[in-house]
Amino acid sequence: MTVQSAFQDEAERVEIVLRHIRNQLRAIGPRYTGDDFTEQMLQLQREERQQRLEVSEKEPYFGRIDFQEPSQQEPKPLYIGKAGVAHEKTTELLVIDWRAPVASLFYAFSGGEAPVSYESPDGDIEGTVHLKRNLMVREGKLERLVDSYVRGQEEESVTDEFLLYRLGESKDNKLRDIVSTIQQEQDRIIRTEKNKAVFIQGVAGSGKTTVALHRLAYLLYRYAGSIRAERMVIFAPNRMFLDYISGVLPELGVGDIVQTTYTEWALDQLQQTVRLDEATDTMDYWFEQPRTREEIEQAPGRLKGSLAFKRAVDEKLAQTEETLLPQQSFEPIEGMVLKPAAIAEWIATDDYGEPFMKRRNRLVSRIKRWLESEWKTRRLTDSKLKTKANAKLNAYCKKIPSYTAPQLYSLLLNDAAAVPMLSAQARTTSIKALKQSKVQPEDLAPLVYIQLRLFGFDNPTFDHVVIDEAQDYSPFQLEALKLCQRQASMTVLGDLQQGIHGYAGIHSWGELTALFPADHTGYFELDRSYRSTMEIIDFANRVLGGMGDGVKPATPVFRSGEAVDVEQAINDGVRLDEIVQTVKNWRNEESYRTIAVLGRTARSCEAIATRLEAEGIQVSLVQSKQEAYKGGLTVVPAYLAKGLEFDAVLIADADQTSFGPNDAKLLYVACTRALHKLKLLYCGALTNLVEEAVAQS
Numbered sequence: 001m002t003v004q005s006a007f008q009d010e011a012e013r014v015e016i017v018l019r020h021i022r023n024q025l026r027a028i029g030p031r032y033t034g035d036d037f038t039e040q041m042l043q044l045q046r047e048e049r050q051q052r053l054e055v056s057e058k059e060p061y062f063g064r065i066d067f068q069e070p071s072q073q074e075p076k077p078l079y080i081g082k083a084g085v086a087h088e089k090t091t092e093l094l095v096i097d098w099r100a101p102v103a104s105l106f107y108a109f110s111g112g113e114a115p116v117s118y119e120s121p122d123g124d125i126e127g128t129v130h131l132k133r134n135l136m137v138r139e140g141k142l143e144r145l146v147d148s149y150v151r152g153q154e155e156e157s158v159t160d161e162f163l164l165y166r167l168g169e170s171k172d173n174k175l176r177d178i179v180s181t182i183q184q185e186q187d188r189i190i191r192t193e194k195n196k197a198v199f200i201q202g203v204a205g206s207g208k209t210t211v212a213l214h215r216l217a218y219l220l221y222r223y224a225g226s227i228r229a230e231r232m233v234i235f236a237p238n239r240m241f242l243d244y245i246s247g248v249l250p251e252l253g254v255g256d257i258v259q260t261t262y263t264e265w266a267l268d269q270l271q272q273t274v275r276l277d278e279a280t281d282t283m284d285y286w287f288e289q290p291r292t293r294e295e296i297e298q299a300p301g302r303l304k305g306s307l308a309f310k311r312a313v314d315e316k317l318a319q320t321e322e323t324l325l326p327q328q329s330f331e332p333i334e335g336m337v338l339k340p341a342a343i344a345e346w347i348a349t350d351d352y353g354e355p356f357m358k359r360r361n362r363l364v365s366r367i368k369r370w371l372e373s374e375w376k377t378r379r380l381t382d383s384k385l386k387t388k389a390n391a392k393l394n395a396y397c398k399k400i401p402s403y404t405a406p407q408l409y410s411l412l413l414n415d416a417a418a419v420p421m422l423s424a425q426a427r428t429t430s431i432k433a434l435k436q437s438k439v440q441p442e443d444l445a446p447l448v449y450i451q452l453r454l455f456g457f458d459n460p461t462f463d464h465v466v467i468d469e470a471q472d473y474s475p476f477q478l479e480a481l482k483l484c485q486r487q488a489s490m491t492v493l494g495d496l497q498q499g500i501h502g503y504a505g506i507h508s509w510g511e512l513t514a515l516f517p518a519d520h521t522g523y524f525e526l527d528r529s530y531r532s533t534m535e536i537i538d539f540a541n542r543v544l545g546g547m548g549d550g551v552k553p554a555t556p557v558f559r560s561g562e563a564v565d566v567e568q569a570i571n572d573g574v575r576l577d578e579i580v581q582t583v584k585n586w587r588n589e590e591s592y593r594t595i596a597v598l599g600r601t602a603r604s605c606e607a608i609a610t611r612l613e614a615e616g617i618q619v620s621l622v623q624s625k626q627e628a629y630k631g632g633l634t635v636v637p638a639y640l641a642k643g644l645e646f647d648a649v650l651i652a653d654a655d656q657t658s659f660g661p662n663d664a665k666l667l668y669v670a671c672t673r674a675l676h677k678l679k680l681l682y683c684g685a686l687t688n689l690v691e692e693a694v695a696q697s
């Protein structure tokens with residue numbers, strides 16, 4: 001078959017399938033708005049179906065794989081799309097959902113004539129692949145067809161032409177789905193079984209965030225009925241990042257997943273009884289001035305996030321549990337005595353493993369009931385005596401300890417011997433702040449952990465938890481999250497090479513993987529970077545120097561682009577002129593839809609934005625509490641750009657003062673934001689990190 005006739009056949013099929021989709025959309029009928037409950041439920045189902053069909057109408061499918069099982073006469077073409085579509089009359093599958101077991105063949109197959117298999121609910125199904133074809137449908141028309149495998153034909157090239165085409169496209173302001181080009185190593189992670197803590201160490205641009213979002217969509221499909229979207233949660237570093245990734249799940253037909261930051265979630269759990277101390281902006285402290293390695297190691301975030309600190313909290317909680325049993329008898333009136341031994345028996349028989357405060361409140365109710373029953377048994381009627389007895393009851397119950405999380409935390413901080421890892425000054429500062437209900441970010445994990453241990457987790461437990469940028473999390477943060485799941489089901493992703501928040505986060509993955517049983521833990525590495533050109537990745541790898549942390553360097557996909565530019569400006573005025581000129585030039589390039597100027601500090605970014613605005617250039621200046629990501633031309637401090645990407649990136653102050661020897665990871669983050677073009681500008685001495693990178697090239 002010629003390429004033209006294959007294209008013609010496929011184009012006709014696209015039209016036929018689209019006709020079916022549109023027929024089904026029409027058949028859905030008008031929206032039900034009445035009060036009948038059953039009809040309302042049916043309406044919800046119809047809406048979900050409508051959403052799926054609308055997704056299919058935009059792009060019915062993107063791939064075809066011809067598979068033949070030994071029992072079949074000939075290979076069967078299987079078309080893979082974002083959502084499954086069945087023939088409305090015959091129920092024949094016109095399109096197979098990308099998450100279906102058989103669709104894994106499309107992603108896992110990488111050529112060769114040997115039999116392959118996929119895992120189905122009935123066991124492994126073996127067969128041979130005859131064709132693997134990528135199809136690009138836009139606005140209802142077939143635009144592109146690429147065969148990456150035809151059985152019997154010599155395999156021409158190992159590069160995935162279709163992938164390169166997708167990667168070469170320019171970016172708008174949102175992350176996109178990648179269902180049509182998911183790579184084998186990514187697919188394996190997406191399809192990992194649910195009840196595991198899956199860790200992903202992936203280089204910058206390896207698709208970690210994207211893969212985690214696709215995994216959520218996969219889990220919802222694979223475990224439909226047993227897990228629910230509203231019980232799944234994504235933890236992201238900030239609101240702006242959540243905005244940036246907000247398009248992917250709806251594109252995959254998934255809604256309702258909780259998306260939050262650890263800070264927001266923790267403050268909610270604590271019912272807003274504390275607030276973050278605005279006076280000390282952590283980012284400002286750690287990024288606006290150079291900090292030493294020692295300062296980072298001894299940072300409060302490292303100490304309070306450690307397992308040693310959690311042990312201290314556990315110890316205090318255990319001591320608290322012991323205080324539940326009153327030491328004295330309760331004697332509301334003479335001769336009516338409730339002895340500690342009797343209470344001890346109640347406590348022992350009433351122990352359903354519930355949190356301390358629930359047990360405490362139940363004990364108080366039981367003592368009250370005891371008094372009432374004694375009153376009735378003895379047929380007492382004297383109301384004065386009753387009032388007196390009730391006053392004694394209240395006094396007795398008040399002595400049974402009752403804590404809020406901040407109170408118990410304060411008790412711990414006041415006990416110097418219990419927290420030897422904290423300096424007297426660190427303790428006093430925290431105690432003082434707590435008195436005004438103020439906390440630092442590093443106090444949130446211990447506080448929320450105490451809250452959950454005291455009161456339990458009232459919401460339904462999480463079916464699945466995704467933690468993005470997990471290298472910035474402490475072991476204690478994950479310990480608190482573990483209390484919100486019956487069995488760990490997590491996707492934890494990050495990159496140690498981008499660990500710029502070392503003052504709070506981990507320094508090796510072992511710090512987090514050790515929190516889960518080995519047989520319920522998966523560890524994956526993604527080394528291929530899909531975001532940036534080869535030139536940019538090579539340059540960024542050199543900036544980072546030795547990898548350390550036991551992590552491999554990023555391997556670029558074979559996508560070549562322009563060389564990285566490093567330019568000196570003779571003084572600061574010229575540097576600002578050059579920034580303006582570069583931005584103007586880049587804005588004339590049609591392929592650069594998103595451009596970023598990255599500065600080392602928030603202050604330097606403000607100066608750049610002011611200058612650009614004075615030239616009449618509209619700028620989006622990103623600050624630490626930003627909620628939305630607007631795209632276009634962005635001026636952003638390097639430490640806030642983590643997770644984002646832009647067609648072209650200008651690093652505006654690549655000098656030695658701005659990027660000192662401890663800033664390799666920060667500069668690496670900055671460089672790896674660029675998809676197609678990277679330029680570094682400096683005034684005075686070039687940072688050694690780049691000097692060495694250039695010398696190595």
Ligand SMILES: Nc1ncnc2c1ncn2[C@@H]1O[C@H](COP(=O)(O)OP(=O)(O)OP(=O)(O)O)[C@@H](O)[C@H]1O
Nearest residue numbers: 178181182183204205206207208209210530531643
């Ligand atoms: N299989 C793929 N096909 C097409 N594009 C891909 C693929 N995998 C990743 N990408 C693209 O690579 C870019 C980087 O993806 P993503 O932001 O998920 O990576 P990341 O590992 O989370 O990066 P970082 O650590 O730098 O935040 C995105 O534009 C994404 O669409």
